[in-house]
Amino acid sequence: MSKVQLLIGLLTLLGVALFVWWDWNKRTSPGPLHPSHVLLAKLQGNAGCIACHGEKKTKMDAACESCHHEIADQRKLIVGLHGLLKRDKAENCASCHTDHTGGAVALITARSFESAGVAKMEAFDHSGVTRFTLIDRHTELKCEQCHHQAKAPALLEGQKRFLGLKQDCVACHKDAHQGTFGPDCQACHGQKKEFAKADGFVHTNEFPLVEVHAGKKCADCHQSDGPTSVKASFGTKMAVRTCVACHKDVHEGAYGNDCASCHGTSKPFKVVPLFTHTTDFPLTGGHADLACIKCHAKDGPNSVASLKVTNKSVRGCVECHASPHPEKLTLAIAKSPIAAKDVCATCHHADHKSFLFPAATMTSRQHEATGFSLAKPHDKTDCAGCHSEIGKRKKIDPGPDLATKFAVIYAGRAQEDCAKCHADVHKGQFAKTPSAGRCVVCHSMTTFKPNNFDAAMHKQTKFAIDGAHLAVSCAACHKKKDDVVQFVGVASSCTDCHADVHRGTFDVAGTPKTVDGKVGCARCHSTGGFGQITWTAKDHDLWTSYKLLGKHAEATCVACHKRVAPGKDVARTLGIAPKTCIACHADPHGGQFEKHGTTDCARCHSEAATFKDTTFNHQRDSVFKLDVQHIKLACATCHREVEVAPKVKIVRYLPLGSKCVDCHDPRPDAKKGVP
């Protein structure tokens, strides 16, 4: 090995040694300390390593706790977060707290808590670990609101992040009582409400703060100084104050000092819940909240002073209250076995605070006393149904016009004066009739429908109802117009309702306008039915100029007038009767008297007589005058029955010979002809 090589070797060794020495002395720290530690001189340099990491045989916890005494105390007493850590965790501070990042990472992070077994910083078991239970309003606080340095990036020497706080209230809160009430603020103030409300404070048992005294501030009763101050109460027992010690006695001592015996402590002073009025007149309802002065004037017979010495009877309602009701009403109600002074109480109960509906009650019987029975249909009607203002109106101030004003609201009504309440569905059609406004003339009191207007009543109108009209519904004639059923001015002639099936046939010129005083259809028809006509022979003569005589007068119409179907322009259903007899009657003579195609039956027969009672005169009407011999003969002697067709026999009248031989056979043995 040459000297040069040796020198190079030595130099290299020196270089290596220097490098290692430099690392050993200067580069042992893995990074700059946290600002909180940087500020501490004793943590600088290699000595600083030992300060935190400990000597060779000491562990890191002992080194750290040399500065962090609270931690040491916790571990010594086995309390707090560090005191409850597992040994290996507690001895190795760096397992939770990371330094040598130059402050880039806080010394206490979420990982610190997590490493210590606290999943989340917010979930820290404050109660179990610190023995300071966060309840009520404390649970709403953030850590840094009590631990002001909780999130500080760095602490100065002596500053504490979480530890070091005392658990006394006054450690954080200002003692408004300056220590006069001791340190246990929570005992009175609790933690649920704001400090000013000391819910937990129990006042002396001799003077419990209840009811109206409950909401008072201490200073309302206890001055800051003097014998009633809170400070004065400590050490010495303060005498319980009377009411008048704080409150002004408005009775000026007239009722003694025990105000609470009447006024109690639960309601405003003006209300005297514990005061018992005379049992004859209990203060209930509207009387309950009245000031005494309202009824008891300072002076006079009703004054409290007077009543205390005189035994005055209980006042009736009307002594204090003006009545708006008509005298007849109160008199009517007073008929019932009620003392006159108590009449008001029949409707207005003393327990009620108002005279107005619905406090005021009225029975059906009382209502009847007003002259208006609440029988059907008014028995189910709400009060407001008739008295529209009820329940809505303002109280009427008592005064001289009280009754007048009241009468406007409760105007008297007649039982049958329906129109006062009910709308006129007939829209005034009967306004000018005798029954105007009196619906009950046609309608019953109990129901509007059905009405009472029967045929007898209809008879009193211009149009009596009878016959077939009795079966017709009212609506058939009384139509609606503008949604109103028409009763007045309804047309009454037949043709207003019925069509003229005769199409004016009976009204042409020459026809009678009246028949027995009847006009129109009534000349022939009656209301009994269209078919029931009273047609007589006389009428036939009157209407047709064809007098019905004899059997014709007895014949039915259709015997001569055959039924026909009405034509387009002809309405008749009975045909025109034929003019000739042969058109209706059969010719028993077999056309023996026919001349020029017609047979004049009237030459021998008359309508007025029977067919057999002929008007034929043989001497006058025949060319064969009957002599003495012949006149004695029966007609059939000469006019014999001959068979002109099989089974058709007729009496022979023509032609018949007028010579003797036509009938007589001159031969002695002749058998033909007449003898």
Added chain:
Amino acid sequence: MLSALSVTAFCTIGLLSWAIWHWSYYRLQYSGRVQSPLYGWLRPGGPLGLSAGLLACALFVWNLAYLIRRSTWLGSYLPGTLRMWMGWHVFSGLVGVLCVLLHSGFSMRSTAGGHALIVLTFVVISGCIGRYLYAFIPRAANGTESSLDDLRKQLTLLSTDWDRERKGFGARVREQVDHLITEGRWRPGFIARIGVFIVGQFRLRRSLRKLKREGALDGLSQVEIKHALQLARRAYRLTLLVTHYEEVGSILASWRYFHRWLGLLMVLLAIVHIVTASRYGSLDFSFLPLMGGD
């Protein structure tokens, strides 16, 4: 050696996979890491990091045992050939680096440990260079370097092989090799020698490419060309060693000098790191049953 490099490559892939798997942690700066839930497990003093550190220590101790095996008076007491020990040396060095990387969490800080890792990097680089030089020098079957006489014998045998090849192309290749040997001007000094050595390697490669093209133009088969060029490389190496035996030896000596001093520095820094960490660090030995682990 090949199996050692294979295992190392396998470990490297495994380490890279691990790094990718936990990239969410490894990508963070130190300040971010300490707030990560994985910090307790992956930090250098944590169970995994500490395990890797201890394993690295063991590997480096094993690695340094190669020095003992190399020594002439103690090495004979240790079993195994020098070549095998060299393989273990390379394997333990490379895998040790992987363990150190895992231990460090793939980050370096300006501490003794960080400096040790930097130096280790240089040691590894120098080791790779040394392994190249190691492979350049022909060795006996047991791994010992061939002496100059051995080299001359080998060169003689190579000349015999050379002459069996086709005279024309073979002669041209020999000329080229001779030219390369004589062209390199070796100068005193480590840097200069390294420069000539590296430049010579580049020239050899360029010349061989040129000869390959010419052989193809002459109609030689690829097998013949390949064989000729293998002979050329071997001839160049032997000729260079025979011609510049002292210079090449100097290069190796210089390299050993740097490699060993770097190794020493790394070891010392590692010791400083271990001592400091043991002294001040928060080491989690809970993974060891005897140290309080479950």
